Amino acid sequence: MKAIRSVLIVLVAVVLLAACGKGKKPDEQAFLKSLDSAKKGPSIDEEVINSILQQIPSPLEISVLLKESGTKYNFGLLNTPDNLSKYNSNYKKALNLGIYGTDLGYTNIYQQNQDGIKYLASIKSLANELNIGQFFDIETIGRLATNSKNLDSLLLITTQNFNDINHYLQTQGRANLSVLLLTGGWLEAMQITCQVAVKDPKNKELREKIGEQKIILEQIVLLFSFYKDDENMASLLKDLEELKAAFDKINITYTYKESTMEVVNGVAVIKDNSTTTIDITEKDVQNITTITNTIRKKIAS
Amino acid sequence: MKKVISSLLLVSMIGFSLPLASQCNPDNFANACIPKLASGFNFLKSYKVDGEGGAKDKVEYSYVFTKGTQYMINLCANGSATDGIVVTLFDSGRNKVATSKINGQFISAIAYPCNATGIYYIQYTFDGSSEKCGGSALGFKR
Numbered sequence: 001m002k003a004i005r006s007v008l009i010v011l012v013a014v015v016l017l018a019a020c021g022k023g024k025k026p027d028e029q030a031f032l033k034s035l036d037s038a039k040k041g042p043s044i045d046e047e048v049i050n051s052i053l054q055q056i057p058s059p060l061e062i063s064v065l066l067k068e069s070g071t072k073y074n075f076g077l078l079n080t081p082d083n084l085s086k087y088n089s090n091y092k093k094a095l096n097l098g099i100y101g102t103d104l105g106y107t108n109i110y111q112q113n114q115d116g117i118k119y120l121a122s123i124k125s126l127a128n129e130l131n132i133g134q135f136f137d138i139e140t141i142g143r144l145a146t147n148s149k150n151l152d153s154l155l156l157i158t159t160q161n162f163n164d165i166n167h168y169l170q171t172q173g174r175a176n177l178s179v180l181l182l183t184g185g186w187l188e189a190m191q192i193t194c195q196v197a198v199k200d201p202k203n204k205e206l207r208e209k210i211g212e213q214k215i216i217l218e219q220i221v222l223l224f225s226f227y228k229d230d231e232n233m234a235s236l237l238k239d240l241e242e243l244k245a246a247f248d249k250i251n252i253t254y255t256y257k258e259s260t261m262e263v264v265n266g267v268a269v270i271k272d273n274s275t276t277t278i279d280i281t282e283k284d285v286q287n288i289t290t291i292t293n294t295i296r297k298k299i300a301s
Numbered sequence: 302m303k304k305v306i307s308s309l310l311l312v313s314m315i316g317f318s319l320p321l322a323s324q325c326n327p328d329n330f331a332n333a334c335i336p337k338l339a340s341g342f343n344f345l346k347s348y349k350v351d352g353e354g355g356a357k358d359k360v361e362y363s364y365v366f367t368k369g370t371q372y373m374i375n376l377c378a379n380g381s382a383t384d385g386i387v388v389t390l391f392d393s394g395r396n397k398v399a400t401s402k403i404n405g406q407f408i409s410a411i412a413y414p415c416n417a418t419g420i421y422y423i424q425y426t427f428d429g430s431s432e433k434c435g436g437s438a439l440g441f442k443r
Contacts, residue, residue, distance in 0.1 A: 055420055057365045058345050061441060065369075068443045156335070156344050163346065205369070212418040216365055219420075254417055256396045261403055267339070267373075268408040270399040272416040274392065276368055 049179070049226060050170045052219050056182045058159065059102040059189035063109040065209060066196060073110040077192050078103040079300045081122040086301065090130060091232040094177045095299050097126045098184025101162055106192065108154055113145045120145070127165070130177065135164045176230065179223045183236075184299065186216060191296045194289035201282045210288060211280035214247040239295045246287045251279040327351045330436025334377040339410070342373045342440030350376075350386055350425045352433025360425045366415040370441050374423060375410040376401060378435035383407045385430030388437060391422040402428065 079099050087093045100123045107116035120141055127133040141157055144150040162181075169178040190213060197206040221244050224237040257273035327349035335344050350360050366372055378384035383401070388411060390399040398421065401408045407428075427433045 051363065054346070055363045055365050057367065058441075060343060060345075061367065061370060064343065064441075064443050152343075159344050160335075208368070212367060215419060219365075252418070254392075254394075254419060256392060256394060256417075258396075259398050261399065263403055263406070263408060264412075266408065267410045267412050268399065268401055268403055270390075270411060270413045272398065272414060274396075274398070274417040276417040276419065278418070 046170070046173060046175055049175045049223060052223055053166065053170065053175065053178055053182060055219055056186060056216060058105075059185045060105045060109065060155065060159065062189040062193055062209065063102075063106045065205075066106075066192070067109050069203070069205060071196050071200075073112055074195075075107075075112070075115055077195050078106065078115075079188065079296075081118040083300060084122045084125055087126065089232070090177065091180065092299070093126050093130050094180035095184035097123060097130065098181040098186075099188040099296075099300060100126065101158075101181070102185045102188035102192070104158060105155075108145075108151065108158065111148045111151060113148070116145050117142060132165050132168065135161050135168065137161065176227055176233070179220075179227070180233075183220055183224075183240075186213075186220065187292065187296050187299065190288075190292050194285065194292050197285050198289050201285070207280050207282070207285055208278045210285055211247075211250045211278040212252065212276070214250050214252060217244055217247055236295075236299075239291075239298070243288065243291045243295065246284070246291055249284055251277075253277045253279075325351045325353070325432065325434035327434055327436050330377040330379075330434070331438065332436070334375050334436050334438035337375050337377065337410075338373055338438055338440040339412070341442045342371075343442060344438065344440050345372075346439045348423065348425075348437040348439070350378075350435040350437055352427050352430065355433055357433075358426065362423045363420055364423060364439065366413070366418065366421045368415055368418045370443060371412065371414040373410060373412050373440045373442075374401075374437060376425075376435060376437050377409075378430075379432055382409045384432055384435060385428045386433075386435045387426050387428050389424045389426065391424060392417070393420045393422075395422070 079096070081100065083096070087096050100119050104116055104119040104123060107119060120138060124133060124136050124138045127136050137157065141154065144154040144157065166178045166181065169175060193206060193210055197203060197210055200206060217240065221237065221240050224233055224240060227233040228237065254276050255274060259273055260271045261268050263269070331347035331349050335347055338344060346364065348362050352358070352360065374388055376383045376386050376388055378386050385407065387400060387402045387407065389397060390411065390413060392398050399411050399413050401411050423439070425437065
């Protein structure tokens with residue numbers, strides 16, 4: 001009878017342990033322990049935060065625009081991978097992981113593989129320090145980066161890796177790091193675009209590209225407003241609000257007109273008849289560039 | 302007492318196996334959709350479409366689409382091409398911009414050359430879907 005009772009206790013304990021520990025690997029626990037920033041969660045539902053986070057577009061879109069508009073590759077626009085040792089807090093690590101992610105995408109789009117490999121090393125190091133290194137398949141990425149014919153696969157795998165990281169952070173209730181990562185990536189893409197636009201002030205497409213970032217910045221500011229209790233994030237929010245004030249001068253007018261559709265080779269091809277007009281002056285671009293550079297400098301150096 | 306242990310074991314086994322048997326695995330469909338993006342499109346996001354066995358009548362995501370960029374959204378499901386899953390695109394004012402159900406026909410991909418920058422809602426619904434389970438991928442090209 002005693003033996004049967006022991007068996008029962010062990011069985012119940014096993015079932016309970018399996019249920020409680022579901023999805024929590026040792027590395028995840030270590031990760032949660034290691035966080036030194038924003039330990040206090042926001043008062044708002046994490047689902048709301050995640051739904052805003054997923055809206056933020058990939059910085060890769062801007063790199064493709066720059067390359068296809070004939071802008072030459074410029075390593076000097078990027079954050080040097082050697083700055084790695086400066087990032088000692090998880091706050092800075094997450095932001096600069098985002099920055100380096102954008103820089104890696106930029107080098108990939110321009111097929112500057114040697115530079116890309118340097119960023120990979122810094123990314124891997126930051127990701128490891130944040131206990132999310134398992135999402136970077138550095139060997140595969142490194143191998144793909146050595147051959148320009150692998151560009152599509154390289155872009156695919158790096159995008160997937162960053163998506164996986166963001167998803168992981170959000171499901172672990174650490175969306176604050178995901179906010180920082182995406183903000184770092186967005187700021188770097190902004191900074192690159194602004195530098196290029198300032199040198200080419202008559203380029204209307206680039207000016208508009210900067211102007212339309214108003215929509216994304218509004219979402220980022222909203223995200224940061226949920227983390228006001230965190231000293232670092234509150235400080236960055238103040239800077240982002242200054243940037244938002246500069247963007248508030250830009251008018252974006254949207255006009256909806258019903259689209260038309262036709263099926264071509266099994267694909268529904270849409271003709272979008274809606275339009276947006278973006279009113280942004282050269283002075284607006286200069287103002288936005290100055291503020292963006294100041295914020296980016298604070299974060300990256 | 303032996304009966305109690307056997308019952309407990311049985312209940313535990315059923316408890317562990319049930320979710321596996323009935324669960325939708327949208328990750329597999331979403332991953333399968335990525336290589337199906339048309340040539341020239343760069344992958345951006347993959348989306349899980351899980352109707353939770355009928356508990357949900359729609360699944361929605363959002364993304365900022367930008368003027369001058371062409372986007373592609375495709376659908377993957379078990380069995381027939383889309384298994385009745387329809388993707389519909391709405392602008393920030395909830396105006397319908399595109400749908401994958403045209404003249405009663407279920408199309409497995411939408412190509413959307415965006416002419417107006419803004420937040421768009423990507424909504425998946427189930428129209429006669431048997432499994433209410435699938436995946437989708439979003440790509441872009443300039």
